[in-house]
Every structure is written in structure tokens, then in C-alpha cells.
Amino acid sequence: xxxxxxxxxxxxxxxxEYIRRHNEIWPEMKAVLKxxxxxxxxxxxxxxxxxxxxxxxxxxxxAERTQAESPVVDRWxxxxxxxxxxxxxxxxxxxxxxxxxxxxx
Numbered sequence: 770x771x772x773x774x775x776x777x778x779x780x781x782x783x784x785x786e787y788i789r790r791h792n793e794i795w796p797e798m799k800a801v802l803k804x805x806x807x808x809x810x811x812x813x814x815x816x817x818x819x820x821x822x823x824x825x826x827x828x829x830x831x832a833e834r835t836q837a838e839s840p841v842v843d844r845w846x847x848x849x850x851x852x853x854x855x856x857x858x859x860x861x862x863x864x865x866x867x868x869x870x871x872x873x874x
Contacts, residue, residue, distance in 0.1 A: 770824050771828050771829045772823070772825070772869065773821075773822070773823050773824075773866065774820065774867040775820075775821045775855075775864035775865070776821075776864070777819040777864070778853070778855075779818075779819060779852060780817070781817060783817075783853075784817060786852050787814075790852075795841070795845070798841055804835055805827070805831065805836055806831055807823045807824070807826075808823065808825075808826055809822075809823060809824045832863075833861045
């Protein structure tokens with residue numbers, strides 16, 4: 770199983786709205802994530818800084834491709850655009866991969 774981590778930033782003053790939207794995540798968005806083989810997905814906040822981590826049952830490339838091809842993900846990204854700052858990889862359409870430097874199993 771491959772792992773993926775990403776970083777982002779919540780726009781100032783929007784943290785509670787970010788949390789609210791994720792507490793009410795669309796069922797169709799959850800379905801796309803599961804279809805992409807994404808599991809054990811957690812997003813952490815440190816102030817307005819975000820760190821996301823998930824595992825990819827079908828590999829990172831499959832997860833990226835599935836999300837990039839999904840109109841649901843496009844709608845979600847547009848919905849979150851007013852409160853979230855993300856740098857996206859133009860090649861994959863996903864957040865740039867962070868480099869793993871340590872792992873304890």
C-alpha cells in the first residue's frame with residue numbers, strides 16, 4: 770500500500786468553515802475517494818496550516834488519476850476554493866507529493 774501526504778493552508782479566518790464543510794462532506798465525494806482506493810485519510814490542522822495523509826490501496830498514481838478525472842472532485846475543489854489555498858501539480862492535478870523520510874512499522 771502506498772502512502773500520500775500533502776500540505777495546504779486555510780485562508781485566514783476560515784478554519785471553522787473548513788471544519789464545517791468537512792463535517793458535512795458530500796456522500797458522492799466520499800464515494801470517489803473510496804473508488805480511488807483511498808483509506809485511512811486524516812487531515813490535521815496547526816492553526817491555518819494543514820497536513821493531509823492517506824493510504825492508497827490501488828497506488829498513488831491510480832488515486833491521483835481517479836480524482837483528476839472526477840467531476841465531483843472538480844466541484845469539491847471549486848466549493849473549497851474560497852477558503853483553501855492549495856498548490857496543485859499541473860501534471861497530476863493533485864497536491865504535490867511530500868518526500869517520505871522516516872517510517873516506523
